[in-house]
Amino acid sequence: MTTVKNAVVLVTGGQRGLGKAFTDALLAEGAAKVYVTARTPKPSEDPRIVPLPLEVNDEQSILRLAEAAPDVTIVINNAGATVRQGLTEVGLEDTRNLFETNVFGPLRVAQVFAPILAANGGGALVNVSSALSWLAGSGIYGASKAALWSLTNSLRPLLAKAGTQVLGVHLGYTDTDMTAALDVPKNDPADVAKGLVVALVNGDSEYLADDASRYAKSLLTGDPKTLVIV
Numbered sequence: 001m002t003t004v005k006n007a008v009v010l011v012t013g014g015q016r017g018l019g020k021a022f023t024d025a026l027l028a029e030g031a032a033k034v035y036v037t038a039r040t041p042k043p044s045e046d047p048r049i050v051p052l053p054l055e056v057n058d059e060q061s062i063l064r065l066a067e068a069a070p071d072v073t074i075v076i077n078n079a080g081a082t083v084r085q086g087l088t089e090v091g092l093e094d095t096r097n098l099f100e101t102n103v104f105g106p107l108r109v110a111q112v113f114a115p116i117l118a119a120n121g122g123g124a125l126v127n128v129s130s131a132l133s134w135l136a137g138s139g140i141y142g143a144s145k146a147a148l149w150s151l152t153n154s155l156r157p158l159l160a161k162a163g164t165q166v167l168g169v170h171l172g173y174t175d176t177d178m179t180a181a182l183d184v185p186k187n188d189p190a191d192v193a194k195g196l197v198v199a200l201v202n203g204d205s206e207y208l209a210d211d212a213s214r215y216a217k218s219l220l221t222g223d224p225k226t227l228v229i230v
């Protein structure tokens, strides 16, 4: 169980999309301060919101972030990207870049912030994956989120030793810039964020935010041919 009231939170990519919704929900629940990152951060009028720069593919940027946010009790690895090319045509450089952003960056954030969370009483590490961790999408994105899911599961028992809750988040299409080009039904980011706060407070290991992610996970013990987006 993680205390959100008076928490000091870091939300990577917290100035727009899901990250902004997480920030708003945590502040509404009584968080004292939220560090929000962007590659080019914009000033905030809310004194509880502290914008900081982060390029998650740059280790020095992550280390500078840790120096600027030594009091965090909850870290949300939310920043992420996608590529539109299909799995049979995406180039190696785009593939590597996507894994840098969605896998290696969040892992480095977890490594750098784990001792900070431990020193501040345990708290929580949240990794934002996707329903596509478990479904055969047409692109490389799902593979990157599956890798993040695996890392999340491996980090959980390691960080538990210091009392840190490790929470994996999975969700289907949600209405942000990432999905702006897709004409499909989408979750409201505010609804996803409200559920995240509940999962933190409950001390959950995993938060499946919608029917899409619950359906995807339910298929895992069956024939892999069924792991397709419906």
Ligand SMILES: NC(=O)c1ccc[n+]([C@@H]2O[C@H](COP(=O)([O-])OP(=O)(O)OC[C@H]3O[C@@H](n4cnc5c(N)ncnc54)[C@H](OP(=O)(O)O)[C@@H]3O)[C@@H](O)[C@H]2O)c1
Binding pocket: 012, 013, 014, 015, 016, 017, 018, 019, 037, 038, 039, 040, 054, 055, 056, 057, 077, 078, 079, 080, 081, 101, 128, 129, 130, 131, 170, 171, 172, 173, 174, 175, 176, 177, 178, 179
């Ligand atoms: N929207 C969906 O349907 C959906 C579904 C499942 C999972 N997710 C996941 O949810 C998370 C948030 O996505 P979103 O929908 O809010 O996407 P978004 O609107 O495209 O926002 C992406 C966020 O990630 C940050 N970011 C991207 N690349 C970065 C980098 N190299 N270094 C630092 N920050 C970087 C961006 O920061 P800047 O402001 O600097 O650009 C931005 O805040 C992602 O991990 C995404 O994969 C989204």
